[in-house]
Amino acid sequence: MASPDQRVEDVMERDVIFARADVDQEEVARLIQRYDLLALPIVDQEGILLGVVTVDDVIDILEEEATEDIYAIGGVRAEGESYFDSGFLSILKKRSPWLLVLVVTNIATVFIMSRYEEVLDSVVELAFFTPLLIDTGGNIGAQSSTVLIRGLSTDELRNKKPVRVILRELFAGAALGLVLAVLVLGIAMVFVGKVEIGLTVGLSLIAIAALAATVGTLLPYLFHKMGFDPAFMASPFITTVADILGILIYLNIAKLLLNIG
Template identity: 60%
Template sequence: MQEIEEKSSRSELRAIVREQLRLLLEDRNWEGVKTLLLPVQPVDIAEAIDGLPKAMQLTAFRLLSKAEAVEVYEHLSTDIQQSLIEEFRDSELLEIVNSMAPDDRAGLFDELPPRLVRRVLAQLSPEERKATSQLLGYQAGTAGRLMTPEYIALRYNLTIKEASDRIRQLARDREVSYYVYVVDEQRRLMGVASLRDVLLADLDQFLGDIINPDVVFAQTDTDQEEVARSIQRYDLVALPVVDRDHTLVGVVTVDDAIDILQKEATEDIYIMGAVRSEGESYFQSNLATITRKRIPWLFILLITNALTILVMSNFEAVLDEVVALAFFTPLLIDAGGNVGAQSSTVVIRGLSTEELKYKKPLWVIIRESMTGGLLGILLGVVVIGMVFVFLGQIEIGLTVGISLLCITIIAATAGAGLPFLFHSFGLDPALMSSPFITTIVDILGIWIYLSTAKLLLGL
């Protein structure tokens, strides 16, 4: 194994494991499976099981050691978690779900049908059931739902010696993060110390003497994206969560923060690409679901296009006179759409990563308008030449060029301005996605184009 690992990258190794696992299962070589999976990371085992035919998944899962089974289970995709639960014996169910971290368990319950949740809750120990219910009591998408109750909190009046002993004790049955949270008699968060601070302090100092009181924390109802951004901003490994009384109730860990930031980026990308996102994985959805997620924007597009058609039909006489004008509508529409998309992209992303948080919207919008104008002039000059080559007519070239300039300015201004508008109403700025801008620019752009034509060509 070590040899393979040194020669090839880990992702090639993962491909080998997936391949081998299937072959060994087909051969019913159970010992071979166990040997194969022994040195493999749980998340990679989960990936390999995800890729197996349905019929083999349970078999493969049952070949894992108890300790490994729990970790692998947490990394399986939701539909496989669910189909396994259905087939588990009660004793297996108890073992797996009882050993899961409370926050992972709450996450699983969000996805399971209520019937299964009831079956699983009935199997939990009273203690674990309480921990899970508490988490489920907080709204999805908040720090409360995301936090784990497994952390180290110690009283401020312990000596370093006592604290070290206590840490060693607590480490037996819970993950230890890099931080020790220090609380008062009412478990109110007073400050934080790193394990390093504890290691370096004198044994007879008090914990209260070495803490950093300026601790970055979240409330139970803080939005999960804000929590993740704080962890990123302050380079933290974990962030404590307090309730209304400033009592420490949990911590959010950096691995959850990464997953949230990735999910939020995917959501932004999807919305900008005119795909509605509802959290679940696209590649597990069926065609009807996918279609349902994409049709809304397309219908909005139809409606706004009806207006474009109306504008054009009002200029039927102009088009009838110079039919060549119609040749350039695709160019104008594409240019407007793309310039608008460029401006909205940088503004939406800037708002999302907070880079734009303290910039004045007006400053950004004016900058974008000017950029739109510059782009319009550059494109316009080329287009006037292009039209002249095609038609040998300078008037139509001028018409297209002037309209192009107006359209790029409008598109850039709308592309920059509308996300700010949405943001100030408390809506997701990414909703202000390109299809919306495209169609707005279409209507105005076509009107400007045909009006200019009417004027310049004297129709």
């Protein structure tokens, strides 16, 4: 649209957005998305043009990366092939590594409960609420990690201070725990009829919810800072860590409030 007698240097865009050939394809997709480009130049280390990546290419990249992240969040290895076209042995290979890690990690829960055997023996009713507490903590931790991983993947958190995000999730977890604690306190009074048990469960739930939300935010952040895909800090692992810390908090609060040991 310029005049025929104008020089190219007078109308060209000098601050060109580009990517180097060794950049991850996900970063290329983010650049095209962030600047609403139709195509992105790809150059070598000397800045010489090697080719372009177009919007059509990005659609395929985003689908591939989204699939990889979804599998990672679920603790399933993705190796390029369609999951539904995979053979039975391939399915076992994809699922077993994380499950083995989680089984080994969960041994910590068994060890903790064995160390607090006198607490559970003294007040048997405490055992009734153990699944409720650790499951709630795991669920809240998984929610926080999912929100954070999405924020990191879409660059929404690029200009956000990590401490602020972590504190926000901590307070959100505590608020959720408070709401749930009121409900659980009522349930405890109906089924157990002991105020001290209800208070123990309620306070534990608040502490566990706050801690689980913090863990669910902190671990993906750490993975991201270390240069790894935060999606690999999968929800099953977040849930397991929250379970271990949750049972430790619960039994210690019970020991303190109920004067056991």
